[in-house]
Amino acid sequence: MKHFLSLLIVLFVLTSCGDSRTNVPPPSNLPAIYVLFVGDAYTSSFDMPVMLEYISRTNAEKGFQIKTAMAVKPNMNLDQLWNDPDIQKIFKERKWDFVVLQPPGTWAVENQIQRGAYEGARVWSLAAQQNGAKPVWFMTWIRKPGTEWYSQKNFVAITRSPEFMYQHIHKQSQKLVDGYKMMIVPVGDYWFYSDKKHPEIPLYGEDGNFPSLQGSFLNSLIFYRYLTGVEINENTYRPPELSHEQFLGLRNLASQTVR
Numbered sequence: 606m607k608h609f610l611s612l613l614i615v616l617f618v619l620t621s622c623g624d625s626r627t628n629v630p631p632p633s634n635l636p637a638i639y640v641l642f643v644g645d646a647y648t649s650s651f652d653m654p655v656m657l658e659y660i661s662r663t664n665a666e667k668g669f670q671i672k673t674a675m676a677v678k679p680n681m682n683l684d685q686l687w688n689d690p691d692i693q694k695i696f697k698e699r700k701w702d703f704v705v706l707q708p709p710g711t712w713a714v715e716n717q718i719q720r721g722a723y724e725g726a727r728v729w730s731l732a733a734q735q736n737g738a739k740p741v742w743f744m745t746w747i748r749k750p751g752t753e754w755y756s757q758k759n760f761v762a763i764t765r766s767p768e769f770m771y772q773h774i775h776k777q778s779q780k781l782v783d784g785y786k787m788m789i790v791p792v793g794d795y796w797f798y799s800d801k802k803h804p805e806i807p808l809y810g811e812d813g814n815f816p817s818l819q820g821s822f823l824n825s826l827i828f829y830r831y832l833t834g835v836e837i838n839e840n841t842y843r844p845p846e847l848s849h850e851q852f853l854g855l856r857n858l859a860s861q862t863v864r
Contacts, residue, residue: 628845630662633670640673644707649677651821659842660829683725704733707743713773730785740787744778746796747771749813790831798863826859
């Protein structure tokens with residue numbers, strides 16, 4: 606029964622493709638790039654991979670589209686996801702062009718979680734390459750500066766400061782990518798830059814950890830740019846909850862090169 610319920614959770618994530626959204630671009634018959642996202646709610650919040658699909662459909666003049674699937678479960682590290690039969694079933698169901706690996710948010714500053722992320726990255730990247738896919742490291746972001754994540758005793762022992770957390774995520778990500786020959790999508794660099802230069806853009810949800818709609822949409826724009834090498838046009842998909850001004854701010858941010 607427990608295995609059955611877990612499978613239902615994963616299938617729900619895979620099938621909740623935002624059909625209730627308005628402003629959804631129609632299905633495309635263009636050749637597809639297939640992307641599998643492996644991770645947790647950092648990835649699945651606001652159906653980020655689905656927004657990536659919509660962005661690709663509204664850039665159809667490039668001659669291709671992106672199709673995605675999510676192999677995600679809450680509170681699980683990459684090594685645990687590798688050993689999960691439901692996740693393995695999704696991985697083996699087709700040939701992927703990219704396999705995106707997203708670690709837990711504190712992976713770079715908690716030793717035990719870091720070990721699981723490294724082992725998970727090792728086995729996932731090797732399996733992806735053996736199956737003809739490019740492994741991609743999803744560089745995550747820091748906890749929101751100026752929040753209890755850096756003041757409460759039980760948190761600050763791990764996070765210490767925004768600069769400390771960012772430097773560790775950046776350094777460990779580069780070490781891992783170099784070691785396992787992966788591509789990196791440096792989402793965390795963009796979030797850190799945005800907090801410094803554009804604090805008016807609310808990338809974080811109320812908990813100062815998981816992304817807001819703006820944060821998830823920014824992530825989808827960044828992934829489109831890095832996975833395809835294509836700049837984003839002004840007519841691209843925009844979630845109806847975002848104003849045109851908000852969309853332009855996020856698009857302009859995703860179009861920059863930051864570090």
